[in-house]
Amino acid sequence: MTPAADSSLVKCSRCQTLLSPELFNIGDLIVCPSCQKLLDIEVFPAILNTPVTANFPEPILVEGESSCFYHPAKKASMVCESCGRFLCALCDLELNGKHVCPACLETGQKKAKFKDLENTRVLYDRIALIAAVLPVLFIWTSILGAPFAIYIVVRYWNAPCSITGRSRMRFVVAAILAGAQLLGWALVLLKVLSPHHR
Amino acid sequence: MSSTPKEYKKLPGNGTRRIGTWFFTFSRSFCSLWMGADHLLLVDRTGFTETYKRFYFRDIQAIIIRKTNSGAIGNFLLVIPVMIFGAAALSVANLPGRITLWIMAGMFAFFQLLNLISGPTCVTHIKTAVQTEQLPAWGRIRTARKGMKRIRPFILQAQPEIPIDEIKARLAENLSRQFQGPATDAT
Numbered sequence: 001m002t003p004a005a006d007s008s009l010v011k012c013s014r015c016q017t018l019l020s021p022e023l024f025n026i027g028d029l030i031v032c033p034s035c036q037k038l039l040d041i042e043v044f045p046a047i048l049n050t051p052v053t054a055n056f057p058e059p060i061l062v063e064g065e066s067s068c069f070y071h072p073a074k075k076a077s078m079v080c081e082s083c084g085r086f087l088c089a090l091c092d093l094e095l096n097g098k099h100v101c102p103a104c105l106e107t108g109q110k111k112a113k114f115k116d117l118e119n120t121r122v123l124y125d126r127i128a129l130i131a132a133v134l135p136v137l138f139i140w141t142s143i144l145g146a147p148f149a150i151y152i153v154v155r156y157w158n159a160p161c162s163i164t165g166r167s168r169m170r171f172v173v174a175a176i177l178a179g180a181q182l183l184g185w186a187l188v189l190l191k192v193l194s195p196h197h198r
Numbered sequence: 199m200s201s202t203p204k205e206y207k208k209l210p211g212n213g214t215r216r217i218g219t220w221f222f223t224f225s226r227s228f229c230s231l232w233m234g235a236d237h238l239l240l241v242d243r244t245g246f247t248e249t250y251k252r253f254y255f256r257d258i259q260a261i262i263i264r265k266t267n268s269g270a271i272g273n274f275l276l277v278i279p280v281m282i283f284g285a286a287a288l289s290v291a292n293l294p295g296r297i298t299l300w301i302m303a304g305m306f307a308f309f310q311l312l313n314l315i316s317g318p319t320c321v322t323h324i325k326t327a328v329q330t331e332q333l334p335a336w337g338r339i340r341t342a343r344k345g346m347k348r349i350r351p352f353i354l355q356a357q358p359e360i361p362i363d364e365i366k367a368r369l370a371e372n373l374s375r376q377f378q379g380p381a382t383d384a385t
């Protein structure tokens with residue numbers, strides 16, 4: 001099976017039977033000829049795209065020709081826009097119209113420089129809110145939960161929240177709740193230690 | 199203070215992705231679908247972490263919606279407690295007990311009503327040249343169609359304009375070539 005042909009085939013998501021193109025873009029549910037399940041399939045022009053073949057680097061034929069930093073025997077065809085190293089066609093990675101080398105791409109991914117490559121984020125605002133709310137249910141645990149929530153708020157205030165553009169409201173709410181709990185505990189402590197109480 | 203425009207817009211629907219066997223769930227993540235300038239963003243939230251998958255409009259080849267029976271099974275499972283608690287409430291003479299049982303029956307009836315209003319369930323998959331990924335956020339046919347209506351213009355705008363009849367004809371050609379392949383190789 002050629003990759004081009006394979007990528008253009010649409011299978012039933014239940015029985016994996018190849019489906020006839022007549023069943024596509026009907027706008028209503030159709031019956032899978034094999035498993036009899038009801039399907040609604042919408043295909044787009046990209047289904048006809050052939051997979052992009054890899055660019056193979058050219059070997060250096062003339063002495064003194066600029067070579068790839070990573071493959072000295074291959075001809076350089078591009079310069080990394082991040083570090084300036086010469087790259088062959090194999091090492092040239094294009095991302096949002098920018099040409100970078102594999103090392104810069106890896107570093108950029110680790111440092112979250114390229115937003116499009118980011119695939120995980122820790123939700124510190126959520127941690128802070130849970131730490132401020134959940135321990136209250138067990139009352140005494142809030143002695144630990146409230147300072148922890150405040151620590152998270154202060155430590156990770158500038159850390160990015162969800163990529164979907166969530167505000168820092170959870171941080172604010174967590175700080176207010178944790179602050180109120182600490183204030184409450186301080187008042188309790190004052191009351192307990194006061195001479196009148198004794 | 200001027201607010202910056204949001205990069206992502208939420209698409210209708212929320213769902214859960216379950217990892218485990220048919221009787222035991224190892225982990226469950228909450229999924230939602232967002233629309234960016236040139237891609238769809240699938241967000242899976244597990245506890246305090248979010249993982250992202252991007253589907254660029256130019257790469258989306260197909261969206262496959264398959265109707266499932268989960269909604270009907272859910273209705274059937276919810277009607278049982280409604281009937282049990284309703285029957286028990288009718289047979290109990292004690293007023294507080296009767297009220298409690300009616301509340302229980304009403305609670306299950308409410309969930310059943312919600313399930314009925316949400317409409318039939320489905321499993322939605324998105325296909326690109328290299329992967330077919332499930333979209334748990336689109337677990338109801340109505341939600342999936344509503345979402346499709348919103349993203350369709352963006353997908354079509356990002357891809358070359360080819361009439362659907364031509365697409366179908368070329369796909370049929372590919373399919374017939376696929377079945378002829380081994381025979382021609384053998385000769």
